[in-house]
Amino acid sequence: MxxxxxxxxxxxxxxxxxxxxxxxxxxxxxxxxxxxxxxxxxxxxxxxxxxxxxxxxxxxxxxxxxxxxxxxxxxxxxxxxxxxxxxxxxxxxxxxxxxxxxxxxxxxxxxxxxxxxxxxxxxxxxxxxxxxxxxxxxRLHLIVRDTEDEAWAAADRLLDVTSEATYARQLGDRAGEDGVGWQRQFRQHGGRVPARARELETHPNLWPGMSLFRPGPGTAVVGSTAQVIERLKEYQELGVDTFILSGNPLLEEAHRVAETVLPALGLRR
Structure with missing residues (x-):
């Protein structure tokens, strides 16, 4: 096959x-x-x-x-x-x-x-x-907006629309998880749901909060177009040569990245 x-x-x-x-x-x-x-x-x-x-x-x-x-x-x-x-x-x-x-x-x-x-x-x-x-x-998520404040406000909305049941299921289901990758990710937020997303910022524009409500990779780059590109280049300097990027909701954020980040990188949609 x-x-x-x-x-x-x-x-x-x-x-x-x-x-x-x-x-x-x-x-x-x-x-x-x-x-x-x-x-x-x-x-x-x-x-x-x-x-x-x-x-x-x-x-x-x-x-x-x-x-x-x-x-x-x-x-x-x-x-x-x-x-x-x-x-x-x-x-x-x-x-x-x-x-x-x-x-x-x-x-x-x-x-x-x-x-x-x-x-x-x-x-x-x-x-x-x-x-x-x-x-x-x-593998990263992107939350990119015209300004940094707007990007963090979008991250706040993701927390606000997530139900307590979803938080409990996502964090409870992974209790005792033996995957080291998940453990490393969990340590970034400690299972704490913050009042505001930026309370969990672990590095400029880096937010592990997506893993509070979804399985798998849960780190997002949050910021303006220029800040997002700066972070991607920072990873590139570490030797990263391939990025798998997504956003939430998928379709809308794919269009947004295609209209903002990709042109700034000299890439076509």
Missing amino acids: ALSFDQLFGGRLRFNVVNGSTKSLQEYGLHVEHDERYELSAEYWSIVKRLTAGEVFDHRGRFYDLKNAGASFRELKPVQEPHVPLWFGGSSAPGIEMAAQHVDVFLTWGEPPHLLKEKLEQVRARAAAHGRTLRIGL
């Missing part, structure tokens, strides 16, 4: 690997602890890489035992070489090690630059130990 999609769309397919959590995987009958989860994932994706490179092979590992894998679709040839690219994010030592050995783009959630710098140094060091170099991607 992956090779079919890659051919259909001219080599544009990417795999974004989400390793889950011990708690969430148990819902699907998979009972593996944190470190073992990365061992399983590393073996699985090493197989996928070979399959999407067009190989036919046998494999005997700890979790998978395959005979003549890839033979049934050997006629399908890869568009991208050597394989469909893997994007992946992990903040624990096993997660970073998996990235260092197997993925093409290390994708991380937004954090204050000094924290992200430390993590990226670890990632690069482990990749270098395996003779590899990884691209770096950053």
Whole structure:
């Protein structure tokens, strides 16, 4: 299926690997602890890489035992070489090690630059130990307005329209979470819902408050167009070469970013 999609769309397919959590995987009958989860994932994706490179092979590992894998679709040839690219994010030592050995783009959630710098140094060091170099991607939300005050007012509105039940569900459901990325994000706000969004500003224009009411990445850059671009360039200086950006609500904010941020960066809609 992956090779079919890659051919259909001219080599544009990417795999974004989400390793889950011990708690969430148990819902699907998979009972593996944190470190073992990365061992399983590393073996699985090493197989996928070979399959999407067009190989036919046998494999005997700890979790998978395959005979003549890839033979049934050997006629399908890869568009991208050597394989469909893997994007992946992990903040624990096993997660970073998996990235260092197997993925093409290390994708991380937004954090204050000094924290992200430390993590990226670890990632690069482990990749270098395996003779590899990884691209770096950053997942952020943007709240961009004509002025900084208007941007923070928009962040305030997101808090104001969120129900107490949503806050309780988002924060309560993640209690005991063993994902290190989530733990790092949680420490940015400590589970506290502020009266005003800017009370949680962790770095100029950086707000972790989105994770109070939504799962997954929860850091936003909040500010004027010039301030948002300044923050993106600050991350770029750390080695980030790919940004995955979004806003809330999705469609309206996509148009706003296309009309403000992209032209200032010399990009077309």
